[in-house]
Amino acid sequence: MHELGILINIAETITSIAQEQGIQEIQTLVLEIGELSPVVPHYIEECYPAAVHDTILENTELKIELVPGIGKCRSCGETFNVVKHHAQCPVCSHSAFDVLSGKDFIIKEIIAR
Template identity: 30%
Template structure:
């Protein structure tokens, strides 16, 4: 379950961020999770609960926004949504593409008290 290691990285960022501020508790954590991370929302929820236990994040709401895969063709520069794992430019049929969205795991915001 790689979601535990992903959440470990998220909590490192949360701890660094919270160390700069006086916070009583965290109410909400928003994450952007790219589809190519293969992270399952339910598994992320479980990992969040495990990491937040006995911390100021315990009981916080976890909001996960899934980020679809988008790519750009290196040949014609066309930007498009990737619908399947067969990466092919729908404009020129070139296979030389660059993924520009969908690989991220981003702590978007924290709501704190």
């Protein structure tokens, strides 16, 4: 489980952003997690309270927005949900595809109080 380390990094990043911008208190932190990113939303939620303890995020609400993993079949061009279709094109059964979305894990928004 690497989510704790990721969250500690995020807390550090946000602490320096807040210092730069003179933000005293953060109300909500919005993270965007792609279905195909190596980050597991459930673990993020679980680790969050421990990771932000004694940081600027201590009393901040965590919001996670999930981005569906969408792939485009290299054989027939069909776009499909990679997770739902087990990484196989539902039209031609090819398993070679390009990922169009859902690969990333980003800090989407920091809402100051």
